Amino acid sequence: MSSFLSRFPRLPFSGEYWSSKSLRFQLLTSAFALLFAISVITLWAANRYAHHTAQLSYDRSLSGSAVQILDNVRYVNLNWNVDIPISSFKVLAQSPRDRVLYLVVTEDLFVVTGYRELLTHDIVRTRVENHQPSLEPKADFFDVHYSGDAFRFTIISNSVNTPNGLTDVMVLVGQTLESRLALKKEITFQAQNLVGLVILSAMFLVLLSTWKIIRPIRSINRKIAKRSTVDLTPISLQGPLEVDHLITTINRFMAQLDTTLRNLKNFTGEAAHQLKTPLSGLKAQAELAINSNQDPETERYLENVLHACNHLDRTITQLLNQATITHRHRSMMPARIDLNQHVKQVCRDLAIHALSQKVELSYEESMHIYVNGDDYALTQMLLNLIENAIKYSPENSTIDILIHQDVGNAVLTIRDHGQGIDEKDKPHVFERFYRSPNNTSQGTGLGMAIALEVANNFNAVLSLEDTDPSGLTVNVAFPYGHWSHQ
Structure with missing residues (x-):
């Protein structure tokens, strides 16, 4: 019985179906308004017909009786x-x-x-x-x-x-x-029954027709909603001519988007090679010139060139990383990632750099969690956040890195004891290329923007707090439902 009933359209009662912006609502409203107008006109005509029929029938009887009497006078x-x-x-x-x-x-x-x-x-x-x-x-x-x-x-x-x-x-x-009057009422009653039956049948046909019209559009919506963000294969669905045109347009758009993503991937790879290769050569030439030069002033100029090359190299790397992260988020399926393992690996990779700055990395975990996303993007977020903490930490200080749970959220905390961020700078710290006027350290102004983008891709919330008595605490909170223990 349930399979039989499932063949018929279900009447939705949720607000989205009965919104004035709904195509279903507009079609049904127009059809029912037309049916109502037709029913009113039909019932009025039926009433007039019943009155005319009753009058004609009894008037003939009256006139017949009068003629018979007249013939006998x-x-x-x-x-x-x-x-x-x-x-x-x-x-x-x-x-x-x-x-x-x-x-x-x-x-x-x-x-x-x-x-x-x-x-x-x-x-x-x-x-x-x-x-x-x-x-x-x-x-x-x-x-x-x-x-x-x-x-x-x-x-x-x-x-x-x-x-x-x-x-x-x-x-x-x-x-x-x-x-x-009784005859008129009887005729009107029969006409009303007939009109009511016709109107009910018409309403059912309108509902059925509307369902058949909307069904291809709902099928397109379901097919697209079930797809992953990287599935850009053409939609295969048969429908009315107008819906076929819509499907063709969507398929053409997805093909263009797929081509754009592939071109972006190719561009990212080519740009990385075409920009970094000559830059590496320029840096090597500058270093050789410094080593072979005896003039202090010339050496200072060459050091400035080398410094600019390093800054440009860092900026290009950050831009390419951000482009790669954006492309991977749109073109790759999310994977299950061991957050603890990634944090440990990044800490190992940055340990020598931290020791060179006389800064200690302290890692502590109270739980083991897994998140869904892109491992490359997660690594870039961790590198940027921990490198920033190392850069702004004073000598002989410790950077605390913790993974813990807070009110259903899995939280990654990175806490340093440096100079922190002024309150007036906090609203702008996630903007691309933003550098605080009081910040004298070298940087590109892209690290925090990349970290925020990655956090958003993981449905996480990145927030900044002041460390007591000084420093900055960065929290990356993965909300409930976007992480797991196993």
């Missing part, structure tokens, strides 16, 4: 004689709840037979007086309130031979409206 032996046939009221008798009144009167208002009190009614009397006879008997109809009830009357006339010549005789037959 005679003037015999100086007296008016009417032999009212029973058949003239048979049809009207099919409405037992209705009252029937009749009146036969001459043109001079002489009542031959019937309810003479009818002539006391102003409308009836006016109709009789103003009735225009015709060669062929023709029934006229009018509505009046008589004796507390609503009546519909028909009046028909004919000429009868008398010794004084032709005399017009008029026959009035009236009936209350209960039966015709």
